[in-house]
Amino acid sequence: MKKIALQLGCLILLISSCSNKQKTTIPSYIEESHSFAQPNDAAITHLDLDINVDFNNEIIHGKASYLIKNNNASQIILDSKFLTIESVQADGKDTTFSLGDFDEQLGNPLKIDIDKNTKRITVFYKTTHKTEALQWLKPQQTADKEHPFLFTQGQAILTRTWIPIQDSPQIRITYNAKVQVPTDLMAVMSAKNPKTRTADGHYTFKMVQPISPYLIALAVGDIEYKAISNRTGIYAEKSMVEKAHYEFSDMENMVASAEALYGNYAWEQFDVIVLPPSFPFGGMENPRLTFATPTVIAGDKSLTSLIAHELAHSWSGNLVTNATWDDFWLNEGFTVYFEMRIMEALYGEERANMLASIGRQDLEEEIEGFKDSPNDTKLKLNLKGRNPDDGMNSIAYDKGYLFLRTLEETAGREKFDTFLKSYFQKHAFSTINTEKFVAFLNENLLEKHSITFNTDEWIYTAGIPDNQSIITSDKFETVEKTIQQFVKNNKIDKALTKDWTVQEWVHFVRNFPNDIKTKHLVMIDDAFNLTNSNNSYIAMVWYEQAINHDYHGNDVDTKIEAFLTQVGRRWYVSTLYKAFKRNDKTEAALDIYKKVRSNYHSVTANTIDDMLGYKQE
Structure with a gap:
């Protein structure tokens, strides 16, 4: 019996050993549709970038060298789009490679032959004039108008257009970089940065925390630093x-x-x-x-709530990252929530509620725009075969925020803050998808405190559930009464607007009656000179109303064209082009767009191209 028991024990240990061994080979990366990479076979872990920024030819050329995690693979696949791949090495020796079929959204898979012992690959490459992440600016397109400028924009899947890389958010890597630029310019990156210009135009960078590829960024220009x-x-x-x-x-x-x-x-x-x-x-x-x-x-x-938003991303997005672009709301919904909490802490609850109310209005408009495709109003998306930019809208930001705000009000702020702090700590420097978040939420908040909440309805169904948080603002109620008074009395009492914040002005302009008369717009513009506002946000919403209501006073048409010429912020310009289209003024929009398109980054231009049906000649 002892012998049998011993044999049985050994068998159990063997099975257990095999089981444990098998667990180590279970895929650690989930399948996602916006990258050709197969990281469960071979994944990059660290990048050494060595590049030259050539303003004369408007290209970047150099090499990207990677340490890799190799699971006995014979091939590693990187993402590449509009790059010229010159040669590739594996552990310092030339190796064979091929570019797979081109996909309009994804580019090409760069397939590199390796062996099971390969630890490093190096790709020698250069960008092309089709590279979408880079915007090369002439001196006249900068503030000082003396020197050229370059910046990159990698989110969502554009890093592959300036670096061959495994361009998936669930890949996290550290990186070092050597960047050569003209001596009269300065380079900075999403890494440890210089504070002063070098004499030879050579800059070195180090990012010691692992980040997703879309967060690798470079800017080169005549810039200075002030602490x-x-x-x-x-x-x-x-x-x-x-x-x-x-x-x-x-x-x-x-x-x-x-x-x-x-x-x-x-x-x-x-x-x-x-x-x-x-x-x-x-x-x-x-x-x-x-x-x-x-x-x-x-x-x-x-307008510095934007800085609070980007700071909040240091936790939600950069520290804990959406594993796929279908889970984008995990980045942005959490960040808007965190932004509002920062603004509340610094400037008070009323200011935060005004910002949240404007976001709620944006969300209502977005949902109306998706009435023919309601699945796009779900938090968890299915963007396979589509550009992930399609999911970068108010649903992810403002529905995500509303979900979390409603959850906070249900659980109580103290419990919710404890939960969120734990969420950031336990998932630091890692990626997470929606399903894993729901499991963590259930275990660490809802079940822990016996809280009932309709999580699945919020995340997996279209529209806004009935138990949504109701956001109110006393100041906005006063603004609405002021609008009614102006229109009713045909008279402006400027004392009523004394000390208004930008948020109150934006709410004022955005909530004009649909049947507001031209004489009222003239009256308002004469009183407040909104056509010439120095605040870009107020100007944008005013110009939208001018387009909506055929207002042409105070040379507003010239101002709108100047705004669309000078500003490339996608939200602002798309709002105005959308207003042109909505009001059957597409030809007027195209007349402007054809003249100013070259000023826009590809991210903005691609959006407006689709909106207006524009094709380059």
Whole structure:
């Protein structure tokens, strides 16, 4: 019996050993549709980038060398789009490679032959004029108009157009970089950055925390640095430095407020670079160095919630990252929620509620726009075969926020904050999909505290559930009464608008009656000079109303064209082109667009091309 028992014990140990061994080979990456990479076979873990930025020919050329995790593979696949691949090495020796069939969204799979012992691959390459992530700007397209400028934009799947890489958000790598630029320019990256210009134009960078490829970013221009605190500061062109420094002077307070909510800031430095106006987004949360549009420089710190948003991404998005673009709401819904909490901590509950109310209006408009494709109003998306940019809209941001706000109100803020802090700590420097988040939510909040909540309805069904949080603002109610009074009395009482915030002005303009008369628009413009507003957000919503209501006073048509010429922020310009199209003025929109398209980054241009049905000749 002892012998049998011993044999049985050995058998159990053998089975257990095999089982444990098998567990180590279970795929650690989930299948996703926006990358050709097969990381369960072979995955990159670290990048050494060595490139030259050639402004004369508007290309980047050099090499990308990767340490790889090799699971006995004979091939590793990278993503590549509009790149010229010159040669490839495996462990320092030339190896064979091939580019697979081209896909309009994804580009080409770059298939590199390796053996089971290969530890490093190196790709020698150069970009082309089709490269979508790069925008090369002439001096006249910059603030100072003296030197050219270059910046990259990798999100969602554009990093593959300037670096051959496994371009999936679930890939996390560290990187070092050597970048050669003209000596009269300075280079900065989403890494540890220089504070002063080098004499030879050679810059080195190191990112020691693992990040997703879409967060690798580069900017090159005639820029300077000015510190705000020992861990915050701004880069900008000379004429913008002081303005930006004043505008963003609350950055250190924002970081401290964020840390008080959800734990220590994990990236050491939080800097912002103000880019030329063609930058397609309000901001991009590249680790250690947020890229920002100059449209937030209003002179009164009124639009700095954008900085709070990008800072919040240091936790939700950069620290804990959506595993696929179908899970994009995990990045943005959490970030909007965190942004509102930062704004509340610094500026009060009413300010945060005004911002949230505007987001709620944006969400209603987005849902109406998706009435023919309601599946696009789900938080968890299915973007297979589509550009992931299709999911980067108010659903991910504002429905995601509304879900979390409703969850907080259901659970209570204290319990919810404890849950969120645990969520960030336990998933730090990792990626997560929606299903894993739901499991974590159930275990660590709902079941733990016996809370009933309709999570699946919020995430997996279209529209907004009935138990949504109701966002109210006393100041917005006053704004609405003011509009009614102006229209009813045909008279402006400017005292009623004294000390209004930007949010109150935006709410005022966006909520004009549908049947507002031209005389009322003239009256309002004469009183407040909105056509010539120096605040880009107020100007944008006013121009939209001018298009909606055929208002042509105060030379507003010229101002709209100038705005669309000077600003490349996708949200702003798409709002105006959409208004043209909605009001059967597509030809007028195309007349402007054909003249200004070259000023836009590809991210913005692709959106407007589709909207207006424009095809380049």
